[in-house]
Amino acid sequence: MKLLDGGQAPNPRRVRIFLAEKGIEVPLEPVDMGALGHKEEVVTKHNPLQRLPVLVLDDGSALTESVAICRYFEELHPEPPLMGVDPLDRARVEMWQRRMEMNLLLFVANTFRHAHPAMATWEVPQIKEFSEANRPRAQETLRWLNEELADREFIAGDRYTIADITAMIAVDFTKPARIDIPEGLDNLMDWYGRVKARPSAKA
Amino acid sequence: MKLLDGGQAPNPRRVRIFLAEKGIEVPLEPVDMGALGHKEEVVTKHNPLQRLPVLVLDDGSALTESVAICRYFEELHPEPPLMGVDPLDRARVEMWQRRMEMNLLLFVANTFRHAHPAMATWEVPQIKEFSEANRPRAQETLRWLNEELADREFIAGDRYTIADITAMIAVDFTKPARIDIPEGLDNLMDWYGRVKARPSAKA
Numbered sequence: 001m002k003l004l005d006g007g008q009a010p011n012p013r014r015v016r017i018f019l020a021e022k023g024i025e026v027p028l029e030p031v032d033m034g035a036l037g038h039k040e041e042v043v044t045k046h047n048p049l050q051r052l053p054v055l056v057l058d059d060g061s062a063l064t065e066s067v068a069i070c071r072y073f074e075e076l077h078p079e080p081p082l083m084g085v086d087p088l089d090r091a092r093v094e095m096w097q098r099r100m101e102m103n104l105l106l107f108v109a110n111t112f113r114h115a116h117p118a119m120a121t122w123e124v125p126q127i128k129e130f131s132e133a134n135r136p137r138a139q140e141t142l143r144w145l146n147e148e149l150a151d152r153e154f155i156a157g158d159r160y161t162i163a164d165i166t167a168m169i170a171v172d173f174t175k176p177a178r179i180d181i182p183e184g185l186d187n188l189m190d191w192y193g194r195v196k197a198r199p200s201a202k203a
Numbered sequence: 204m205k206l207l208d209g210g211q212a213p214n215p216r217r218v219r220i221f222l223a224e225k226g227i228e229v230p231l232e233p234v235d236m237g238a239l240g241h242k243e244e245v246v247t248k249h250n251p252l253q254r255l256p257v258l259v260l261d262d263g264s265a266l267t268e269s270v271a272i273c274r275y276f277e278e279l280h281p282e283p284p285l286m287g288v289d290p291l292d293r294a295r296v297e298m299w300q301r302r303m304e305m306n307l308l309l310f311v312a313n314t315f316r317h318a319h320p321a322m323a324t325w326e327v328p329q330i331k332e333f334s335e336a337n338r339p340r341a342q343e344t345l346r347w348l349n350e351e352l353a354d355r356e357f358i359a360g361d362r363y364t365i366a367d368i369t370a371m372i373a374v375d376f377t378k379p380a381r382i383d384i385p386e387g388l389d390n391l392m393d394w395y396g397r398v399k400a401r402p403s404a405k406a
Contacts, residue, residue: 048347049306057291067299075290087278088266095271103252130333144251 002027004043006052009033010105010169012127014066015053017165019032020200022077023089025050026055036121067097072163089157096156096163104145106136112177136180142171142188149187153194160195168195205230206272207246209255211237213308213372216258216406217269220368223403225280229258239324270300273365285365292360299359299366310341311318315380320348341382345374345391352390356397363398371398 005028006012021025031037031052038052046054046062055063055072063069074083083097084090113123114131145155145167155163171192174181179186193200208231209215223228234240234255241255249257249265256264258275266272277286287293288298316326317334348358348370358366374395377384384391398404 018387046307049302063239063291063294065299068294069302071297072294076291087275088260090278091266091271091275094274095266095268098268098271099252125331125332126335127333127336129328130330133328133330 001027001058002056004031004034004046004052004054006031006038008108009052009200010173011051011066012053013169014165015055015069016203017169018070018082018162019073019119020203021080021082021160021165021198022073024073024077032138041047067101082160082165084156084161086198093156093161093163095165096161100155100163101167104138104141105166105173107134107141108170108173108177108179109179111138111179112132112173112192116176135177135179138170138174138177142185143182145190146185149191154191160198164191164195168192168201204261205232205259207234207249207255207257207259209234209236209241212255213312213376214254214269216372217368218258218272219406220372220403221273221285221365221405222276224283224285224363224368224401225276227276227280228307229335239404270304270365284363285363285368287359296359296364299364300369301322303358303369304374307341307344308369310337310344311373311376311380311382312347313337313339314382315376318381319379338380338382341373341377341380341397342385346385347393349388357394363401367394367398371395371404377381 003015007030013099016028025129029042031040031043033052037043038050043052043054044050045055045154047064049064051064053061053064053066053069057063063072071083076080084093111131111134114126114134115118115128120126149155151185152158155167171181206218206229208219210233219231232245234243234246236255240246241253246255247253247261248266252267254267256269256272257269258272260266266275274286277284287296314334314337316322317329317337318331323329348355352358355361356372357363374384374391
């Protein structure tokens with residue numbers, strides 16, 4: 001198998017960090033998203049949606065969607081568990097992963113894509129008002145997360161999970177999106193320091 | 204356990220249809236979303252994000268996010284399988300579920316929420332231009348889906364899965380969103396007829 005990879009974009013990073021936490025090595029085939037390589041045949045033939053990453057399996061079939069790719073590796077290599085350890089725990093991790101995705105990463109991405117000049121050919125039409133509407137929503141989620149993190153070490157509980165990966169990447173992404181992290185979110189910043197200090201964060 | 208339910212809104216329907224397919228009965232506690240009941244304490248104490256549905260467990264803890272609730276029931280009651288039968292199949296079903304969610308249901312919901320007068324107090328600010336930008340994206344996904352359905356019976360393969368539930372609800376939702384389904388999508392309409400004919404579609 002090989003992973004068609006997209007560099008520093010959020011979704012390719014999600015999968016690489018997941019693999020690093022698992023200690024799994026998969027051959028990477030870099031695609032230059034800055035040069036719109038994800039719109040080329042090398043990606044499109046595997047994923048008509050022209051998104052990265054794409055896991056190409058040995059039979060030539062492809063798996064897309066970062067979380068689906070992660071789930072495949074979670075099942076093949078259960079240790080260390082990053083998606084829960086029993087039915088209720090797995091559901092809770094999925095709940096938190098989705099909350100971080102739909103209520104944080106998506107808000108940050110919307111803020112970025114609808115305002116940043118580099119996205120003008122990606123997000124057509126760019127709607128500045130929509131970017132501005134998403135910024136305070138992302139900040140509101142960060143404030144809520146700060147409260148949630150008062151009594152636990154990681155997003156979904158006392159164990160590092162895929163929810164931490166999604167949330168860390170969303171917080172990283174606030175910088176290019178020009179979203180200020182509200183002052184005084186000490187629990188959040190402590191958590192962020194913890195997850196950024198893991199070797200996987202550089203994957 | 205009990206399920207805080209939200210009537211005909213897409214997410215509450217997703218979970219009820221999933222339960223109907225499984226033949227699982229869970230006591231429902233209706234919440235009137237039209238009267239903004241999901242902003243009241245009965246929901247907020249379980250889900251600060253004020254979204255429905257919410258599964259309240261016997262220990263008083265809560266599970267939110269439709270797909271996470273579905274996964275919990277999938278693990279407790281594996282038959283009939285609605286989320287895949289082996290690691291690769293589970294990943295493929297998740298891929299299709301997510302494609303239907305992010306590239307169809309979300310586009311339809313954005314079209315609806317940013318234009319419909321009934322959503323003026325829900326989606327603040329409503330941005331008409333964003334609604335209009337999402338309509339052709341939803342139609343493009345429908346065209347692609349029509350091609351995909353040329354050689355298989357259901358969204359993720361030859362078996363009905365959670366991806367069909369998400370997609371069916373998205374297609375249902377095109378009507379209030381005032382999205383015309385492009386002419387000539389015969390495979391899509393055949394599939395839609397099949398899934399709408401299942402007793403679960405009325406749940």
